[in-house]
Amino acid sequence: MAESFPYARPGQVVGLLGGSFDPAHPGHAHITREAIKRFGLDRVWWLVSPGNPLKVNGPAPLAQRMARARAVMQHPRVTITDIEAQLGTRYTAQTLARLRARYRGVRFVWLMGADNLAQLHRWQDWRVIMRSVPVGVLARPGDRISARMSPAARIYQNARISGRASHLLARAEAPAWCFVNVPLVDASSTAIRAAGMWHEPD
Template sequence: MNKKIKIGVLGGSFDPAHKGHLAISKEAKKRFNLKKIIWAITKKNPLKIESKTSLLKRTQNCKKIIGLNSFIKVKFYENVIKSNKTIDLINHLKKNKDIEIYFLMGADNLINFHKWQKSESISKKCNIVVFDRHGYKKNSLKSKTFKKLNNKTLTFVEFKKVNISSSQLRKI
């Protein structure tokens, strides 16, 4: 049997992209032996308010942050899949039977993951890799999803955290 190609998917509005996104991408590549990582940029996160920064500007900023890390690709899928839901992106990517998906997220997202559309289906179709974020560890480890999935399809990664967030950067 052919070995599947491992890819990481980091979804978000990247408003703005920052070195924390890059740090978890590099860490995920190293720990899970990922061939490439897709930064799946969204026009609007379904659980957040719409970004004031244009998609083009956010995409350009992503590329600037990525720099020479050519294993990371910035992609916008919403025109193709006609959705901004993670499950639809995962289903679209899974059409390629040769890939194994590692869905990357910060610990803050794990807290409300059970509210995501078809979150159980997402966790069955890919490996979920949760990166510890400053101030979120306790609540994320108490979350419904962590209790249900821990050590099955979910890996909680503790590493030297970059204490930065897009919402903090927007305030600057």
């Protein structure tokens, strides 16, 4: 059954956390709560993707990942959505363009872990992403140095907002990005799959 599009009114600031969530885990929930607090977001939408173009092996079925995400992330200001499957978009830049056209007047902030900033230059139309919406980066275990030294961080060095001023990100004009260190929860989807706690047989 198709999901309905999440609601947002003009003037609201919505953080977007995209990924395969294969599976969702407490680390995802933790950075989401920190993002709401640090960046002054009104809402966060988890964009549970049909698949990650950078990953060779496909993820678990979308319905299974959505159900797990809802079990892990229960917060009145967070919505779990399969909006990318509904829009038919494959890449983040495409998704952002469609969302900005559909939700006129809503301010979007793209959220990512520091590990994604380290490889952002490999994403399709990554410069378009940086020019489209502010980007909030949340540090996770082991990725701080590589993220800060990444091509994206160097190229957009002058667009960086300090962590102390993170509350300004939501209202900043793109390109703008902010890197914040958060108390860490050392959990990963890869470790959960490796431990055999995911992709259980029917």
